[in-house]
Amino acid sequence: MTESSGKHVLITFGRSFLTLNLARLMAAAGHRVTIVDSLPIGITRFSHATSKFFKVPSPKFEPVAYCRRLVQIVVEEKVDIVIPIHEETDILSMMAGLFPPTCELFLSPFTTENQLHQKAEFSQLLADKGMPGLKYATLSSPEDVEKLDFTTPFALKRVYSRGSQKVYKVSPGDDLSWLEFEDGNPWLAQQWASGDRYCTYSICRDGRVFAHAAYPVGYAIDGNSCLRFQSVEHPGILAWITEFVADIGFTGHIGFDFYDDPDIGLLTIECNPRATSGIMLFAPQDGVDRAFFGENTELITPDPDVDKMIGLGMMLYGWTRKSLNGRSFRQFVRDFRHSHDVVWASDDRKPAVMLPLAYLFILRHCFKYKVGLAEGFMHDHEWDGKEIPLDG
CATH class of the missing domain: 3.30.470.20 (ATP-grasp fold, B domain)
Known part of the structure; x- marks a missing residue:
């Protein structure tokens, strides 16, 4: 791709189909696209839409190093806007102050991002604004389970979780002794919806x-x-x-x-x-x-x-x-x-050709972290509410 008079856009999570499609849309409009990912092989790297690719640290396991590396790329490559794709959004918003004022981060302040990401806080936000929502309860201990007063089926999921992870349908009176509790990431019991x-x-x-x-x-x-x-x-x-x-x-x-x-x-x-x-x-x-x-x-x-x-x-x-x-x-x-x-x-075939190789790298993640294919795809880009010290 030749450089254009458009913006220089940095897009994260290069292995994602979302990133590939956004890169193609940006390039077609005349923007220069740089891609980053913690995996060296991802489908967007091979797209004609991508001008440059950089391998970076994992935002989940090395969040500060990840952000500092992106700052370095932004400065050296004169990036105009960073568009995060997955949950690295929360980490970048937490460390937005590291980035130069010449580059925009396409996100909201951390307090807003986290309030929307954390499922119980989002439910409470709807209630505070008087918007229709589902009955819910947060479960941080066995004592919270004993206080549940649902009379109809409800869903159980972590307050920090995503669509590929388990959502359990539970009926009132079901045995929930199998629940394991994790500091900072409690369970959300939420009325089961229909329609x-x-x-x-x-x-x-x-x-x-x-x-x-x-x-x-x-x-x-x-x-x-x-x-x-x-x-x-x-x-x-x-x-x-x-x-x-x-x-x-x-x-x-x-x-x-x-x-x-x-x-x-x-x-x-x-x-x-x-x-x-x-x-x-x-x-x-x-x-x-x-x-x-x-x-x-x-x-x-x-x-x-x-x-x-x-x-x-x-x-x-x-x-x-x-x-x-x-x-x-x-x-x-x-x-x-x-x-x-x-x-x-048809005009950008290499990502499809390289897809099997890209998935081999995803499978390596699955074995490394002992997770399934859907979870392994994004595991090292998730954020589950853990506080990140800037010097960590």
Whole structure:
């Protein structure tokens, strides 16, 4: 890629399909793209959209070294904006003061990022603002379990967790003696919701939504982490997000998980104050790069007919019982043939060619950290609420 008169954009988490798609969108708009990752082999490194790649320390295991290395890259490469993709967002926001004023971090202050990331705090934020939410309780000890007063089924998950990790459905009276408690990362008991499920992705600046996408939850890993993405319009969801983002003055990308209950209406399960798969619904002609710089006056949305999938994920998980969720295998085959793989691009083929090698490096992570494939993909970029001393 030749250098252009556009911005110099640094995007993190180079192994991610989200990063690959965002890099392609930025490059197509004339911006120079630098990619970083703690793994030396990731698919975005091989994209024509990438000008430079840097291997950096792990943000989870070496957070201070990670941030200082990014600062060094920003200064030496004259980066205009850093766009974090995964939970390194929290770590960067915590250490934003290290970065020079000439470079923007596309995120909000740490207090805001953490309040949205931590699931119990987000639930309390909704309650404080008088917005509809689900009944919840935080469990930090066996004594908290004994005080539970749910009369209907509820979900159990860590307050710091993500879609690929376990969510347990529990009924009142079930034995919960198996719960293990971890300082700083308690369990969240949350009323079990019903209705049509949607995920969203929005690009925001100073409390205004500049780009937005919504997609229903269909094929998904364990029913939670989406594998297929179909753009839909949902005015109620857009109105909810527009009001919420304006109220907290949010800057960054943000995603929400919704249930649209036919009797109750919209219920928000959790918030992801970072990039979500919705970025993969946009195409170069949408000009979504403008949203990151606050340059557009009209809301940017993807084409309503977009149908994308993570092809490898669909092959590995899409046909399983939880992902099918009542569909037939024949329907799965039809949907697989209809959707367009997010990695493959006729004018940028190398990421797809290198995908098997990239996954070998992910598998090394899985063995190293003794986690499954979905968890291993992001394990060294997660942040679970641990305080990070600047000299640590």
